[in-house]
Amino acid sequence: MLLAYLRRKVGLTGTKYGCGGGGCGACTVMVSRYDPIQETVLHWSVTACLQPICSLHGAAVVTVEGIGSTKTKLHPVQERIAKAHGSQCGFCTPGMVMSMYTLLRNNPQPTMEDIRETLGGNLCRCTGYRPIIDGFKTFCNVRTVNSSNSHNNESDISGELFSMDNVLPLDPTQDLIFPPELLKKAERLCFQGEKVRWISPADLKDLIKLKAEYSNAPLLVGNTTIGWFQEEVHPSIHPSTNIHLTTLFYLGVTVGAGCSLSVLKDVLLQGIEELGPEKSRVYQALVQTLQCLASKQIRNMATIGGNILSANPKYDLSSILAAAECTLHIVSNGNANIFGIYLYIISHNFLFAILFFLIANPCALQWEFVSAFRQAQRREFSFSIVNSGMRVTFRHDSNVVENLDIFYGGVGPTLVKARHTCKELMGRYMGTQLLEEEIYVPPTAPGGQEEYRKALVLSFFFKFYMQVTLELQQKVGMNDLPLEYLSALKPFKNEVPQANHSFQLVPETQSSNDPVGRPNVHQAALQQATGEAVYYDDIPSVKGELFVSMVTSTRAHAKIISIDASMALAMSGVVTFISAKDVPGQNRRLWFNNPEELFAEEEIIGAIVAETREQAKRASEQVDITYEDIQPVFFTIEEAIEHQSFFDPKRKLERGNLEEGFEKADHILEGELYMGGQEHFYMETQGLIAIPKGEAGELELYVASQHAAYTQEVVGITLGIDSNKITCHVKRLGGGFGGKVMKIASLSAIAATAAYKTGRAVRCVLEREDDMLITSGRSPFLGKYKVGYLNDGTILAADITYYSNGGCTLDESSFIMEKALLHMDNGYKIPNLRGHGLVCKTYLPSYTAFRGFGGPQGLTIIESVLHEVAARCGLPAHQVRDINMYKDEKCYTHHKQLFSPHDMVRCWNECLEKSDYTHRCLSIKQFNAHNHWKKRGISIVPLKFGIGFSKGFYNQVAALVNIYKDGSVLISHGGTEMGQGINTKAIQIASRILKVPMSSIHIKETCTGNVPNAAPSAASFGTDAVGMAVKDGCEKLMRRLEPLIKKHPQFTWQQLVSKSDMQKISLSATGFFMGPHTSVDWEKSDGNAYYYFTFGACCSEVEIDCLTGDHKNIRTDIVMDVGRSINPALDVGQVEGGFVQGIGLYTIEELQFSPEGVLLTRGPSRYKIPALCDIPPQLNVHLLRNADNPHAIYSSKGIGEPPVFFGCTLFFAIKEAIAAARRERGLSESFPFSSPATAEKIRMACEDCFTRMNPPDRKVKTKPWAINV
Ligand SMILES: Cc1cc2nc3c(=O)[nH]c(=O)nc-3n(C[C@H](O)[C@H](O)[C@H](O)COP(=O)(O)OP(=O)(O)OC[C@H]3O[C@@H](n4cnc5c(N)ncnc54)[C@H](O)[C@@H]3O)c2cc1C
């Protein structure tokens, strides 16, 4: 594939690997080709991971390196994404840049909608997309909204996080020209690889000839389906020419099978414009589907022929094309034939056929209506769960059906026609009863969700019925459709997020040279935007380098009887197989006296070491392992409770007297909330390079680790080598989010074992699927509660038991549980409060840390308690929250830590005001009263989040500050840069103290050889600790320079440094920060667990579609107390990025496990993180003014973790919206609902006649497709 070629053969590592399946956009490049028909060069953004090299004959490829660089000249796209703070970890940035660059090559003055469409297929896990859009929208002719703050008149408040003054203008004359030597005619080409033969025919005739010769060879066109299942051994035929031609004519459109979906969309849009709305219904339905089908890059590559002939029921186009009676023109065995799509798909073998054309009519009949429907896990860039195409013709001037065609995808193994319903309804009025009986989705259907799919089948038809009725109503004035039903017909519109920010400016007295408190750009943003930033896998391979690929267990709980690697070892390029017996030291990783095996029976069993990654991967699949299953095997929290399977320690926190509280209460409520887990989905997968130095056992590791010291320690124990011989280098991480603290140490130890055994450098780069499988993520939680409350919503007592699913080993789960318990009071003064925390031991892969570290789970469960109490009292939820809030100037948490909630209350009040909460509640009420099938909800929550490690000794770090003779400064510290901007803030701090410009200060890497024994960059404490250590180091140096400064006040910095060198003053100093000694006495429920608390409040509004379960995030307002921000741009970035991860956690990110415990959702095609379409169109972030914090550096506050929890506002707002729907239908407003609030759960909670039709027979036990673990 082009990606591997660019990165490994050409050394252009700016293009990144994120998933390998077209699902993330990190590998986006621009491909240009000359089109001899239009006589022009066309530019396409494509995903390099799916682009076969052979298909590029005659094409020019432009990568991020080709458009600009920091050494020569930046391209404006690169400069603007960097300046607008659109690059945090930077791993997605080159892909973003190339998508935008391609758009500008095609259209130098894009609209906002163009930008939205272009970036829909580029995922970013850090930023929350808003700053990227802000940077890019400066290319549109729109006013940039980044500075106004309509609610605030204070003169020291600003909203300007960046300025586009003095940016480079877009100058298309500077673009690379298309190489003239590529302007040539197609010719027959043949490439022969090790396993694959590739033939590109010269023309159509040649294609038919070739197909007759190699009838078994698949036709490979866009490769977006085949690309997933590479390793084909047949010849592949790539018909690069001619069959992409598309002709639009009045009676229809003839679409060449090789026409890309992007071109098809453009042609159809042209058709709609020419024919007008009435006569172009088929085109409209197709365009509506194409808009959310895959991403721009995939649509640029994927062809209509490939979409139809893949015959994948999840693919969207066949159902609507079949309904529209499109015809396929097929050549098979030398014969040309015409087929209807449905018949062809259900009855033919596609391998032997070539699809040439498809003809689609625009649907010009006056009494004919056509529509398409789809519902997916995420509104865009996601396969549909169910899709449908429907067409009806009515008898002239009546609503009697003359002809009806209904097709569904996603309800069976192939396209399904509701044949019986269509036949029976002919000559009658439309209705859903027949359909209900006809379409059966078996419980074992791939993807599961049978009840939901069934509901969608009916709901789509009902929507169609309403659409048609509305049109008939307008035509013949019949069948009055209630006005409140009309909302069902409007699909949600995806919009570009607009933002309104505010932050406090630095005092006027602050020197203009002092960068602290100002929104400086991330230190490496320009390198990240140009592809120059180096991540571990961008390091060129060293001589003799090998690759290691893990062999993982396929059984959840089993004894290994034998391991046979002989087949694998016989394969080409394989060097060795390593397992526990190859470990020279100890086969374990130790963590707080808790050992975990490296080569274990449950996760990684061994590893194949080979010359290349492909060879290693292939061979690792050939290792034969014989298991003996062990009982019991279970995966879920409920099962673990049944088996009483818990890890130690079991924790408890308690204040007050529960029994007394319950006695005084007016009501007692018992309930529970389940919160699913979450995959980190950092854009850069885990890995490292281990390089043995061949002398005294020295080993260098270039590793993506948040905890370099721990990696060093584990590798040392594994190899039996002292830490002083092992050096870990961490330049930067492409996102960490807590996932690169623990598991990376095990991977490093395994790669180091391979390096030790072979004496050669060994590289390990996990593929996305393996990363998701091996490294796991946030634990699922179940909170069971009993709560006693008064009629006015005051909570007197709450007793909550938290269960988390820890998986098969403890990892950090006990500390995660502790954090959940320590946050169980959030901002509420519940006088009698008790929490038990139990980590369940199951047979799933072990869970680990994830941003928030149990905080979001602990907080959400108490918020759910408040929400339910409000619902039972019939009171607005915000009122019940307000009544229960800590309000006194001095308060104690439930673990007896003293704090002042003053700033939390300020955040809460400001959030109520800035979100216009009261007024919007009224509007929502009105909206809900006038809309039956769409409902809105709103929710606001406060936040109190503990900062720092509750294990006191972790609150320490060192920094090394070196001043060189030329005056430049190099800082090393124990933190790791993973996008949060720790290096930028450290440089700002050093710049203030040393009084040198930020440009003279550099941070190269984190290195255990420079700064030893550092704690992980985690717990939102990295910048606090590192900032203090850097400050200490710089102050030490300044104290040494002080006498010289006094003596020579006129000296420049360079003169001062030079003089001090002459005077033998050491220009190197170690700074150290010894943070507070936090600890908790779990027996006494007593202790200062945290250094201090970060406060905030968040309000979100959503709208749901009761018929499909789709939802739209409408607006979010966040007020956050970050103390005196060191860098408001980075802090706003953390708030938005954390919140957007919360959107994923609470709404769309759903991990699915099979009943056998196999993770089904591996990779972005099955697991959906928020994309641009999920960002609320209004996302406002305000940093609290005049907030101080005596505990942390320059009065700032840690902010990395807290905002994730704010995603729960969407969850509760969705719950409110569902409650409104249920209220209207006379159903109870209390209903079971778990997180994440997926489309399936929303739809099924909005019970109605469609969900109740044909209920599953609960007595018949069938194996579910997926289980909640
Ligand atoms: C990340 C991602 C997201 C996606 N999301 C969606 C989505 O939301 N909805 C959706 O509908 N689809 C989606 N797709 C699927 C995509 O639309 C199809 O993969 C694409 O249309 C196939 O076209 P292709 O040219 O790439 O086919 P290829 O991969 O080249 O071929 C696919 C199959 O069709 C055969 N074939 C192709 N052309 C012909 C022809 N002319 N005659 C005979 N046989 C032929 C091939 O031999 C092969 O068997 C997604 C794909 C990816 C990678």
Ligand code: FES
């Ligand atoms: S790596 Fe190509 S799209 Fe993800």
Ligand code: FES
């Ligand atoms: S900046 Fe986008 S993934 Fe990190």
